[in-house]
Amino acid sequence: AQSVSQHNHHVILSEAASLELGCNYSYGGTVNLFWYVQYPGQHLQLLLKYFSGDPLVKGIKGFEAEFIKSKFSFNLRKPSVQWSDTAEYFCAVSRTGGGNKLTFGTGTQLKVEL
Amino acid sequence: NAGVTQTPKFQVLKTGQSMTLQCAQDMNHEYMSWYRQDPGMGLRLIHYSVGAGITDQGEVPNGYNVSRSTTEDFPLRLLSAAPSQTSVYFCASSHTVSSGNTIYFGEGSWLTVV
Numbered sequence: 001a002q003s004v005s006q007h008n009h010h011v012i013l014s015e016a017a018s019l020e021l022g023c024n025y026s027y028g029g030t031v032n033l034f035w036y037v038q039y040p041g042q043h044l045q046l047l048l049k050y051f052s053g054d055p056l057v058k059g060i061k062g063f064e065a066e067f068i069k070s071k072f073s074f075n076l077r078k079p080s081v082q083w084s085d086t087a088e089y090f091c092a093v094s095r096t097g098g099g100n101k102l103t104f105g106t107g108t109q110l111k112v113e114l
Numbered sequence: 115n116a117g118v119t120q121t122p123k124f125q126v127l128k129t130g131q132s133m134t135l136q137c138a139q140d141m142n143h144e145y146m147s148w149y150r151q152d153p154g155m156g157l158r159l160i161h162y163s164v165g166a167g168i169t170d171q172g173e174v175p176n177g178y179n180v181s182r183s184t185t186e187d188f189p190l191r192l193l194s195a196a197p198s199q200t201s202v203y204f205c206a207s208s209h210t211v212s213s214g215n216t217i218y219f220g221e222g223s224w225l226t227v228v
Contacts, residue, residue: 044219100145100208100217104156
């Protein structure tokens with residue numbers, strides 16, 4: 001079975017700082033990768049996804065992620081965060097051909113201070 | 115277009131009581147699933163369905179039942195609630211089981227078992 005590790009559990013940044021959240025997965029086969037965001041009191045929203053092609057994926061709100069197959073990683077980046085980016089971020093993986101069953105990481109709580 | 119609708123949004127149960135969390139989607143999605151979200155553990159798959167009449171277990175199915183009599187509805191039943199089932203529950207849906215399809219989440223149901 002696949003698993004997902006998010007090593008940063010809590011991150012505090014000042015506005016305009018750059019963001020990188022780590023995500024590593026363990027599975028030997030082909031995977032699809034996702035980043036979801038959950039704003040306080042709200043449901044999960046898809047930030048971006050990768051399932052083939054260009055390993056650098058651009059998502060909504062200025063976020064991007066890079067799939068590095070050799071490192072089993074899919075780190076999320078944003079060059080300049082805003083206070084409104086305060087939320088919890090989840091990395092998730094599904095196996096290609098395994099349906100849409102997602103395995104989630106434990107999440108990273110991001111707080112952006114003014 | 116309502117998307118994925120969950121009811122109730124909040125519920126308090128006594129240990130041993132039973133209840134059903136309702137989930138409905140109006141996007142004609144074949145694939146539906148239930149996750150629970152617990153602090154520090156991310157989201158974990160409870161049960162899923164790839165179409166009407168077909169259900170299967172996810173990572174944490176014990177204590178929960180599901181059925182899929184129509185494409186639109188996927189209710190989650192707690193047979194005899196336990197405090198360990200205190201959690202936030204999310205229903206999700208997507209088109210087919212082809213990997214990479216966007217998965218849409220409901221707004222969540224907050225359940226407390228006392």
